[in-house]
Amino acid sequence: MILSMEIDKFSNWLIHRTGKCLVAGPCSVESEEQILGTAKELAPCDVTLLRGGIWKPRTRPGSFEGIGEKGLNWLKAAGRATSLPVATEVAIPAHVEQCLNANIDVLWIGARTTTSPIAVQAIADSLAGIDIPVMIKNPMNPDLGLWIGAIERVRRAGIKRVVAVHRGFSTHIRHQYRNQPLWSIPLELRSRMPEIPILCDPSHICGTQQYIASIAEAALEIGLDGLMIESHWRPESALSDPGQQLSPAQFAELVGQVVRNPNLGMASRNRESGNLWREIDEIDQDLGALLSKRMSILRQIEADGADGSRISGKTWTKICATRLMAAVVKQLLGAVESKPGECDSGCTQTEARAIETRKWLLRSKTSPCGDSVTTERPA
Ligand code: PEP
Ligand code: MN
Numbered sequence: 001m002i003l004s005m006e007i008d009k010f011s012n013w014l015i016h017r018t019g020k021c022l023v024a025g026p027c028s029v030e031s032e033e034q035i036l037g038t039a040k041e042l043a044p045c046d047v048t049l050l051r052g053g054i055w056k057p058r059t060r061p062g063s064f065e066g067i068g069e070k071g072l073n074w075l076k077a078a079g080r081a082t083s084l085p086v087a088t089e090v091a092i093p094a095h096v097e098q099c100l101n102a103n104i105d106v107l108w109i110g111a112r113t114t115t116s117p118i119a120v121q122a123i124a125d126s127l128a129g130i131d132i133p134v135m136i137k138n139p140m141n142p143d144l145g146l147w148i149g150a151i152e153r154v155r156r157a158g159i160k161r162v163v164a165v166h167r168g169f170s171t172h173i174r175h176q177y178r179n180q181p182l183w184s185i186p187l188e189l190r191s192r193m194p195e196i197p198i199l200c201d202p203s204h205i206c207g208t209q210q211y212i213a214s215i216a217e218a219a220l221e222i223g224l225d226g227l228m229i230e231s232h233w234r235p236e237s238a239l240s241d242p243g244q245q246l247s248p249a250q251f252a253e254l255v256g257q258v259v260r261n262p263n264l265g266m267a268s269r270n271r272e273s274g275n276l277w278r279e280i281d282e283i284d285q286d287l288g289a290l291l292s293k294r295m296s297i298l299r300q301i302e303a304d305g306a307d308g309s310r311i312s313g314k315t316w317t318k319i320c321a322t323r324l325m326a327a328v329v330k331q332l333l334g335a336v337e338s339k340p341g342e343c344d345s346g347c348t349q350t351e352a353r354a355i356e357t358r359k360w361l362l363r364s365k366t367s368p369c370g371d372s373v374t375t376e377r378p379a
Helices: 032-045 070-082 093-101 117-127 144-156 184-192 202-206 212-221 248-259 264-269 271-303 313-337 349-363
Strands: 021-025 049-051 086-089 106-109 134-137 162-166 198-200 226-230
Touching (some): 021 032, 021 086, 032 070, 032 248, 049 070, 070 093, 093 117, 134 144, 144 162, 144 184, 162 184, 198 212, 202 212, 212 226, 212 248, 226 248, 271 313
Parallel strands (some): 021 049, 049 086, 086 106, 106 134, 134 162, 162 198, 198 226
C-alpha cells in the first residue's frame, strides 16, 4: 500500500549543485578549529549540507560522547563561514530545544533512536508547530515498519520536510560491512512512501573507508537522492569513527568519481534487474558468511575430539557435513517444489516420478546424520 505523506519537494528547500544531495562533515564536532577547518575544505566540493554530531550515542560509556551544547555555535559559525546550512543529531527533546536556540537548520534522528517509538514520539512532540527539516535514519535492526513509523510520527507533528537516511542494518551475520546495506529495505520504503527523499550513508554501512565508493555508487544507481558521508580534516585523529571518515580530498575524489560519473545514468537504466541481482549478491554473501562460521565451529568440534563422546572428531565432522547436505537438499527441493504451475498437466512420466521423489524426500524425516527414511520410496 502506498502511504501518501504530502512532503515538500526536496529540491524546493535544499539546493543540490550536483543534482544529488551531498551531506558531509565530521562524525562529531570536536573543536571550533576542527569544524571550521573541515567545513572550509569541504565547501568547494559541492556539499549541500554540513553535518556534525554534538551528542554522540556511543555503544559503551567512557568513549567520546560529544562536545555538547557549546559545539552548536561552532557548527553554526562554520556553516555561516562557508554559506552552508548545518545539521546535527537529536536524541531527546532537550536537544531539539538547544538546536532551535542555536538556529541549526536541519535535525536528524539517529539509528539507535529510531529503534525506539517512545523516544521518536517524544522528539516528534517537541517538534509540534515548528517548521524545520528532519532526517530520519533507519533503525539499527532490519525493520522497515519501525522506520516508516518514525517517519509517520514526525510527519504527524506537522513536519513536511522529511528525509529518510539509509545507514545499513545490524544483523547477527558477520559481514565485510559494519552494517549490512540490505538494499531491498530502502527500495521497499521507496515503493511504500514514494514522496520521501532517501539518502544513503555509506560511512556507517561500511565502517571503514574501503568500501565507501562502491556503496555510494550502488546507492545512486538504485536511484537514491543523495549521500551522507562522514568527512574530517584529520580522519586518523578523529575522536569518533576514525576508520570510516574521509579526508576532504578523498571526499572530493569520491564526488568526482561517483556522483559526477557519466556512466551512472546508463547503469540506472537496468535498475529493476540490477536491484534483484544486488539482492542475490547479498544472499550469497550471507551464505558465504554462514558457511564459514559453520566451518569454524566444526573445526572446533574436531579439535575438541567431540568433547568426551565416543565418536571421533572426524566422524563428527562427517555427520555434521551430512546434516548440512540434508538441510540444503531439503531447502532446494522445497524451493523447486514451490515453483508455480509445476506439472499441473501434461508433464511426462519421468517428470512426474521426479516430482513424486522430491515430495517423498521432503516428507521423510531426517536423523541428525541426515540419512534415515521413514516412508516407502516411490518407484
Ligand atoms: C552518526 O551519523 O554519526 C551516527 C551516530 O549515525 P547512526 O545513527 O547511523 O549510527
Ligand atoms: Mn559516526
